[in-house]
Amino acid sequence: MSDSTTAPSWTEPTAPSPTLGLVDDLLRNHGAVFDRIDAAEDPGGLARSLVTIIAVSAGLFGAALGAYRGGLQIAFSAVKLPLALLLTAALITPAFAALKAAALGRLDARRDGAVMLASLAAASLVMSATAPVVLLAGSWGVSYHGTILLVVLCCAVGGGFGLLLFARAATRGGGAARFSIALAVGLVFCAVGSQMSWTLRPFLVRPRTAQAPFIRDVEGSFLEAVDMSIDSARGRYRRPEAPLPDVGSAGEATP
Numbered sequence: 001m002s003d004s005t006t007a008p009s010w011t012e013p014t015a016p017s018p019t020l021g022l023v024d025d026l027l028r029n030h031g032a033v034f035d036r037i038d039a040a041e042d043p044g045g046l047a048r049s050l051v052t053i054i055a056v057s058a059g060l061f062g063a064a065l066g067a068y069r070g071g072l073q074i075a076f077s078a079v080k081l082p083l084a085l086l087l088t089a090a091l092i093t094p095a096f097a098a099l100k101a102a103a104l105g106r107l108d109a110r111r112d113g114a115v116m117l118a119s120l121a122a123a124s125l126v127m128s129a130t131a132p133v134v135l136l137a138g139s140w141g142v143s144y145h146g147t148i149l150l151v152v153l154c155c156a157v158g159g160g161f162g163l164l165l166f167a168r169a170a171t172r173g174g175g176a177a178r179f180s181i182a183l184a185v186g187l188v189f190c191a192v193g194s195q196m197s198w199t200l201r202p203f204l205v206r207p208r209t210a211q212a213p214f215i216r217d218v219e220g221s222f223l224e225a226v227d228m229s230i231d232s233a234r235g236r237y238r239r240p241e242a243p244l245p246d247v248g249s250a251g252e253a254t255p
Contacts, residue, residue: 007169019049026053026122030165037114045190050117051086057121057128058082061154062203064131067137068147073212080214084200085124088193096170096185099206102140103177119189123162130154142208151204155197163189206211 025032036046041058062081066074093116101107133154137147163186170182197203205212 007172018045019052022046022049022121023125026125026165026254030168033118033165036120037111037169040111043110043114046114047117050114050121053121054085054117054124055082055193058085058124060132061124061127061131064134065151065203066205067135068144069210069212073202073205076212076214080200081203082124084196085120085193088189088196089120091192091196092116092185095188096181099181099184103181113169117164117168119166122165123158123161125158126161127154127158144204145237146235147204148214159190159193162230 022033022036025036042219058081059078062077062079063074065081093113096116097107097109097112100112134147134151137150142150166189167182167186170185171178200215202209202212202216
């Protein structure tokens with residue numbers, strides 16, 4: 001009688017999704033992201049992966065913002081925040097490409113667009129990581145203006161991480177010209193991104209608003225709104241014509 005043994009069946013480990021691998025590189029290995037962009041083996045696939053990352057991660061953060069009001073606002077914010085980032089990329093990329101062409105004598109719009117999308121994807125990933133903080137603020141009863149300042153801080157952290165990736169990509173190879181381009185585009189990046197988000201507001205919705213609109217009329221600027229929110233969070237309101245908290249219809253303080 002012969003002994004027969006059955007060899008164990010082994011399955012090859014499943015290769016990670018290219019998009020998930022890109023997420024890891026955006027957070028931990030910027031050099032690998034630059035190598036992907038420079039290789040340009042599948043620029044269309046890379047762009048689709050980056051847009052997917054922006055849509056999902058920024059959508060999650062937007063949904064957390066909309067949860068402050070709840071209802072339809074969750075879907076509104078989840079759609080508008082990725083849209084704000086993608087519109088920012090569409091506006092800034094031509095300026096970035098033109099500056100590089102003027103200073104360095106060559107135009108590579110496809111690579112420049114990939115760098116911009118990668119920067120925004122990195123920023124949106126970090127912002128999505130702060131979504132639980134925003135949700136906790138709403139559950140703990142943090143005031144509307146206090147929550148706005150918290151959201152601005154979360155966006156600043158995410159935007160700073162995205163700018164770090166952009167600066168590393170834009171200054172590869174060294175030189176004063178590359179540094180100047182990175183600085184100029186970085187400033188435009190901050191201005192356009194913040195104003196685009198302000199244009200597509202509201203994301204939280206003021207408590208006194210009866211019905212949440214998809215987009216409000218443009219009034220003032222993003223920086224003016226932040227300054228006003230700082231004062232309002234400290235109890236100094238600049239809108240005496242609007243009903244103030246804890247004030248009744250006759251103008252007397254309510255208990």
